[in-house]
Amino acid sequence: MPEGTYIFKITEIDDHDYEDFGKLVIVMQTKDGQKHRENFSLLDAEGNVNEIASNILSTVYRNAVGNLNLNDNIEVDTDDMIGCYIQCDIVHTESKTKNPNTGKPYVNENAKNYKPANGFGSAKASSSSAKEESVDDELDDLD
Numbered sequence: 001m002p003e004g005t006y007i008f009k010i011t012e013i014d015d016h017d018y019e020d021f022g023k024l025v026i027v028m029q030t031k032d033g034q035k036h037r038e039n040f041s042l043l044d045a046e047g048n049v050n051e052i053a054s055n056i057l058s059t060v061y062r063n064a065v066g067n068l069n070l071n072d073n074i075e076v077d078t079d080d081m082i083g084c085y086i087q088c089d090i091v092h093t094e095s096k097t098k099n100p101n102t103g104k105p106y107v108n109e110n111a112k113n114y115k116p117a118n119g120f121g122s123a124k125a126s127s128s129s130a131k132e133e134s135v136d137d138e139l140d141d142l143d
Contacts, residue, residue: 001034001035001036001090001109002090003089003091004089004090005087005088005089005090005113006030006034006036006087006088006089006090007030007085007120008029008030008036008085008086008087008088008117009029009030009083009085010026010027010028010064010081010082010084010085010086011027011028011029012026012027012082013025013026013027013078013079013081013082014026014037015078018042021041022041022042022043022047022050023039023040023042024039024040024078025037025038025039026038026040026060026078026081028086028111030120031120036109036111038060038110038111040053041053042054042057058070058074058076059114060086061074061076061080061081062074063114064080064081064084064085064086064116065080065081065084066084066116068116085116085117085119085120086114086115086116086117087114087115088111088112088113088114088115089111089112089113090109090110090111090112091109091112092109092110093108093110094106094107094108095107
């Protein structure tokens with residue numbers, strides 16, 4: 001997927017590795033069918049909570065459900081995000097690991113700058129107006 005700003009619909013949450021490894025994958029799709037998978041490693045190698053990944057996941061959750069007033073310590077119910085829309089920027093970062101066949105570094109796609117979105121039409125006017133709306137009002141707007 002090329003770099004740029006996209007509106008995605010969250011179509012799936014893959015949590016089959018969550019219990020054993022603390023891994024979660026959010027599958028998102030654009031209006032024209034392009035898919036992006038955002039991976040979260042919520043536990044570090046010692047089994048401790050990865051605070052950075054946990055905070056990013058709560059940011060994604062707040063923006064997806066359209067309630068930016070939820071605090072950072074919320075317990076995320078990933079099922080709530082399925083069918084929700086979110087706007088974010090896709091950026092490419094070069095990996096330090098090189099492809100053994102080509103000798104070139106792998107390129108990772110990462111989502112940044114999450115914002116609420118109302119369907120594929122457009123993002124909300126501003127984060128301040130989104131903060132004033134309740135979750136129930138936002139969920140009524142979803143397809």
